[in-house]
Amino acid sequence: MSERHPAHASAALAGTADPIKRPILSVRHLTTEFIPPRGMQGKSARALEDVSFDVMPGQTVGLVGESGCGKTTTLMSVMRLLPSTGRIINGQVNFKGRDLLAIDERQMRKVRWREMAIVFQGAMNALNPVMKIGDQIREGILLHDMLDREAAEERVGELLEMVGIPRARRDQYPHQYSGGMRQRAMIAMALACSPDVLFADEPTTALDVMIQAQVLELLRDIQKALGLAIVLVTHDLGVVAEVCDSVVVMYGGKVAEYGNADQIYNHPQHPYTQRLLASFPDVNTPTAQLTSIPGTPPRLTDLPAGCRFHPRCDARVAKCSEVSPPLITISEGHFAACYLCHGQEAHF
Amino acid sequence: MDTNILDVRGLFKYFPVRQSILRRADNFVKAIDDVTFTLKRGEVLAVVGESGCGKTTIARTLIGLEEPTRGTILFNDRAVGQGLSLKQLRRHAQMIFQDPYESLDPRSSIYEIVEEPLVVHKIGRTPDERRAMVEAALEDAGLRPAEDYFKRYPHELSGGQRQRVVIASAMVLEPELLIADEPVSMLDVSIRAEILNLLRELRQKRGISIVFITHDLSTVAYFADRIAVMYLGRIVETGMTNEVLRSPRHPYTRALLSVVPVPNPRLRRERVILQGETPNAADIPSGCRFHPRCPVAVSECKLTDPPSVQVSETHKAACLLIK
Amino acid sequence: MRRSLLEFWRIFSCNKLGLLGGFLVLSAVAAALFAPALTPHHPVDVMRDANGRGLTFAPPSVHGPLGTDDAGRDIWTELIYGARVSLTVGFMAGFIAMFVGSLFGITAGYFGGWVDNLLMRVTDVLLVIPDLPLMLVLVATLRQMDLHVSPLIIIILVIGLLYWTSTARLIRSQVLTIKERQFVSRARAIGAGHGHIVRKHILPQIMPLIVANTVLTISTAILVESGLAFLGLGDPTKPSWGTMLNFAFDRNAVTNGAWWFYLPPGLAIVWVSLGCILLGNVLEEMLNPRLTAHHLEDDENMIAIPASEGK
Numbered sequence: 001m002s003e004r005h006p007a008h009a010s011a012a013l014a015g016t017a018d019p020i021k022r023p024i025l026s027v028r029h030l031t032t033e034f035i036p037p038r039g040m041q042g043k044s045a046r047a048l049e050d051v052s053f054d055v056m057p058g059q060t061v062g063l064v065g066e067s068g069c070g071k072t073t074t075l076m077s078v079m080r081l082l083p084s085t086g087r088i089i090n091g092q093v094n095f096k097g098r099d100l101l102a103i104d105e106r107q108m109r110k111v112r113w114r115e116m117a118i119v120f121q122g123a124m125n126a127l128n129p130v131m132k133i134g135d136q137i138r139e140g141i142l143l144h145d146m147l148d149r150e151a152a153e154e155r156v157g158e159l160l161e162m163v164g165i166p167r168a169r170r171d172q173y174p175h176q177y178s179g180g181m182r183q184r185a186m187i188a189m190a191l192a193c194s195p196d197v198l199f200a201d202e203p204t205t206a207l208d209v210m211i212q213a214q215v216l217e218l219l220r221d222i223q224k225a226l227g228l229a230i231v232l233v234t235h236d237l238g239v240v241a242e243v244c245d246s247v248v249v250m251y252g253g254k255v256a257e258y259g260n261a262d263q264i265y266n267h268p269q270h271p272y273t274q275r276l277l278a279s280f281p282d283v284n285t286p287t288a289q290l291t292s293i294p295g296t297p298p299r300l301t302d303l304p305a306g307c308r309f310h311p312r313c314d315a316r317v318a319k320c321s322e323v324s325p326p327l328i329t330i331s332e333g334h335f336a337a338c339y340l341c342h343g344q345e346a347h348f
Numbered sequence: 349m350d351t352n353i354l355d356v357r358g359l360f361k362y363f364p365v366r367q368s369i370l371r372r373a374d375n376f377v378k379a380i381d382d383v384t385f386t387l388k389r390g391e392v393l394a395v396v397g398e399s400g401c402g403k404t405t406i407a408r409t410l411i412g413l414e415e416p417t418r419g420t421i422l423f424n425d426r427a428v429g430q431g432l433s434l435k436q437l438r439r440h441a442q443m444i445f446q447d448p449y450e451s452l453d454p455r456s457s458i459y460e461i462v463e464e465p466l467v468v469h470k471i472g473r474t475p476d477e478r479r480a481m482v483e484a485a486l487e488d489a490g491l492r493p494a495e496d497y498f499k500r501y502p503h504e505l506s507g508g509q510r511q512r513v514v515i516a517s518a519m520v521l522e523p524e525l526l527i528a529d530e531p532v533s534m535l536d537v538s539i540r541a542e543i544l545n546l547l548r549e550l551r552q553k554r555g556i557s558i559v560f561i562t563h564d565l566s567t568v569a570y571f572a573d574r575i576a577v578m579y580l581g582r583i584v585e586t587g588m589t590n591e592v593l594r595s596p597r598h599p600y601t602r603a604l605l606s607v608v609p610v611p612n613p614r615l616r617r618e619r620v621i622l623q624g625e626t627p628n629a630a631d632i633p634s635g636c637r638f639h640p641r642c643p644v645a646v647s648e649c650k651l652t653d654p655p656s657v658q659v660s661e662t663h664k665a666a667c668l669l670i671k
Numbered sequence: 672m673r674r675s676l677l678e679f680w681r682i683f684s685c686n687k688l689g690l691l692g693g694f695l696v697l698s699a700v701a702a703a704l705f706a707p708a709l710t711p712h713h714p715v716d717v718m719r720d721a722n723g724r725g726l727t728f729a730p731p732s733v734h735g736p737l738g739t740d741d742a743g744r745d746i747w748t749e750l751i752y753g754a755r756v757s758l759t760v761g762f763m764a765g766f767i768a769m770f771v772g773s774l775f776g777i778t779a780g781y782f783g784g785w786v787d788n789l790l791m792r793v794t795d796v797l798l799v800i801p802d803l804p805l806m807l808v809l810v811a812t813l814r815q816m817d818l819h820v821s822p823l824i825i826i827i828l829v830i831g832l833l834y835w836t837s838t839a840r841l842i843r844s845q846v847l848t849i850k851e852r853q854f855v856s857r858a859r860a861i862g863a864g865h866g867h868i869v870r871k872h873i874l875p876q877i878m879p880l881i882v883a884n885t886v887l888t889i890s891t892a893i894l895v896e897s898g899l900a901f902l903g904l905g906d907p908t909k910p911s912w913g914t915m916l917n918f919a920f921d922r923n924a925v926t927n928g929a930w931w932f933y934l935p936p937g938l939a940i941v942w943v944s945l946g947c948i949l950l951g952n953v954l955e956e957m958l959n960p961r962l963t964a965h966h967l968e969d970d971e972n973m974i975a976i977p978a979s980e981g982k
Binding site for chain 1: 398399506508536537538539540541542544545563564565566567568569570589590593603604605607608609610611612613614615619621622623625626
Binding site: 408411412413434435438439442443445446447450451452453454455456464465467468469514517 | 852853854856857858859860861862863864867871872875876
């Protein structure tokens with residue numbers, strides 16, 4: 001299938017070293033809504049609005065934001081795993097040459113797990129407590145008709161080794177694994193069909209800092225070995241700085257700022273990014289004053305008019321409460337959605 | 349006065365692991381295994397460690413939710429459980445719990461929640477007196493105007509507001525000691541700062557002493573005067589915060605500090621990533637309990653349980669390799 | 672409080688079965704309360720024909736919508752007045768069962784340890800013994816003892832003191848869960864005593880469940896009373912529906928083909944029991960603590976996002 005939007009696909013967005021490389025996943029203008037469940041009253045919620053970003057092969061993209069900003073919804077939308085109340089009302093998800101939002105469910109099922117896989121937060125809930133770990137991994141392989149039973153079994157062993165779990169523990173149950181091991185098992189499951197992109201939704205949030213370091217190191221090693229692209233959803237700015245090449249800062253369902261890690265951390269342009277960074281403690285500079293952002297993130301059923309951040313922003317001007325600012329190009333691969341930034345409007 | 353408000357000596361808390369209803373427990377989860385520390389009046393001591401290290405058990409034992417298996421806790425030089433009853437202790441020491449969504453009774457109004465300690469300890473003889481105290485506590489915790497919050501219920505408030513209610517209800521008795529068990533772990537990042545700043549402010553204004561339990565070393569750097577690092581039920585290192593953070597002496601502290609994520613992508617550092625997981629507290633390794641995972645362990649570490657060594661006047665660590 | 676009642680009504684009124692159950696129960700209660708207004712006659716009045724002879728086994732007609740019994744008394748009147756007895760016994764027995772069950776359940780669940788063990792073993796013993804034979808024996812024995820107490824009181828007490836076991840188990844397991852919740856730990860850390868914690872923190876949480884469970888227990892009590900009365904252990908001077916059935920069968924209503932004598936009380940028992948069960952089931956479903964948060968939370972939790980986001 002030919003590329004839908006060759007011009008966009010070849011434009012490397014978040015500044016990478018190689019401008020000729022094409023993104024393996026390209027999200028454009030993704031807009032998702034949730035309608036109230038049947039029988040309940042309430043307004044619909046615009047969970048995502050005009051979200052665009054690129055994922056380059058072999059690199060890690062961080063989706064950062066606080067609760068309710070839409071980062072998990074983005075993953076669910078891209079993989080088309082929204083609950084029945086969720087509706088994607090606009091956008092394209094260009095993956096390896098075709099728009100995933102335009103194909104039917106049967107074709108999408110072939111994409112899921114084989115080409116795109118996901119690791120959830122809280123592996124406890126995602127693992128079947130009455131099935132052996134090895135069997136669960138094998139299930140993922142067999143379901144996708146990729147290998148016969150014997151070959152699948154061998155693959156299970158390979159995967160466990162890849163994630164640092166001794167093969168002998170294949171026959172154990174989830175409750176016999178520790179939290180860190182369960183997360184590794186989830187990663188093994190996700191890698192079963194050798195996907196090109198791995199989505200990780202808060203993979204280390206519930207883990208101790210040492211186990212977190214182990215899991216992050218594992219992801220880094222796997223990425224190097226397999227050329228895997230990773231999309232990491234988290235609220236932890238430290239983790240993002242550690243492992244992500246490019247960063248998408250989300251707020252109220254929109255992209256507030258987008259760039260590579262250096263641009264975001266050292267030259268943040270959006271007031272939210274700046275305030276967020278200022279509220280994050282750094283163990284190396286303990287005496288710096290921590291500031292917080294007054295107010296709370298907006299309810300997605302009750303979004304403010306104009307810029308979603310303006311009620312909490314101390315740099316706002318009149319325009320901010322009227323129309324939502326578009327993404328402005330700050331520099332090569334660095335964009336921010338704020339009227340205070342000077343530059344050309346970005347076109348994706 | 350430089351007195352110690354809290355003096356914990358040789359504290360042990362073992363939980364029996366019962367194999368069957370009939371047999372007595374022959375195995376124990378050693379949640380706290382010989383802990384000794386002091387807290388000066390007006391000081392903030394952070395107790396840091398990963399899950400299973402015993403820090404939450406220490407919090408619960410200090411406030412009396414768990415009974416120590418052995419050891420003494422002296423509050424203002426009076427022994428808890430002997431010279432000082434739990435009820436008396438709780439008049440002057442309060443706890444802040446971790447989960448702002450769970451620690452408030454969903455069926456009580458904010459007023460009732462903050463008033464509760466007054467009712468339990470029979471402070472404030474008239475409803476008006478109590479009302480004034482509740483109002484003051486809420487305003488001090490940053491919820492203004494307090495009256496707006498009286499009739500509301502927890503589910504109407506955000507996480508940050510709920511945690512302020514928790515703080516208000518802990519402060520309404522004007523305690524001398526606060527035990528804060530992971531007070532900001534469940535809050536959004538941008539809200540954490542405001543709660544930490546509130547605690548700092550309260551400490552400056554009222555001079556309360558705080559035992560601050562957390563797993564987040566970054567927060568410790570911001571807030572604590574002294575820090576005690578725990579591993580598997582034991583304090584392995586303790587000292588002034590900047591001293592411990594700048595020159596950690598225990599290998600575990602060093603490893604922890606090297607892997608704490610820092611919001612600085614340019615930082616290149618040597619990460620010491622320990623292999624494996626913290627062992628089960630029912631099965632503590634022989635000798636130094638950290639030796640199986642220690643990157644610099646020597647053969648003696650398997651045999652001897654290291655005593656605490658004085659590194660400087662205020663800095664101690666329990667490692668055989670320290671001279 | 673008012674807000675949650677309105678919330679409750681909004682959700683409850685969407686459930687057709689619940690509304691039906693409510694209607695069935697309330698209509699029966701209304702009938703019992705307004706009995707004199709609904710019945711032209713008195714239960715002991717004998718209908719006489721033009722010649723002054725008792726109109727026995729008269730089929731339903733314009734004068735008596737449900738006909739007459741073997742002595743010429745109006746069935747409709749007996750039925751409505753019988754509601755008073757059946758419902759009173761059912762409600763009172765149900766409340767006693769609820770009270771005893773809640774007491775046992777809360778005590779066992781809250782204190783745990785040997786108290787829990789002891790109370791649960793007592794519960795187990797009662798659960799094991801077959802209900803009906805035990806009740807028959809107890810009621811019959813107590814009546815023999817000539818205690819000068821109305822037979823109905825005896826029945827109320829016997830039912831109440833034997834049917835609390837399932838309530839106790841239910842309440843106990845709920846209390847065990849609630850006891851571990853952080854807001855209870857907080858209350859303890861503040862220095863609150865047992866009484867305060869149970870009254871202020873545990874009881875409000877389990878009250879909805881107690882209410883739902885009581886409705887179901889009342890249904891059982893009505894059925895059991897009917898059974899006992901049918902077997903002749905009721906009070907013939909104050910006939911309940913079960914007693915009416917007893918009369919009907921004893922006095923050959925079947926052989927006389929007087930279906931209007933035995934069908935109405937039977938149907939009335941079904942009417943009320945069904946109502947209680949429907950109502951109780953719907954209430955229990957709605958008030959199930961696992962779902963409770965869902966009803967009290969506002970639209971923050973309306974958005975169906977996986978647990979990793981939200982809050």
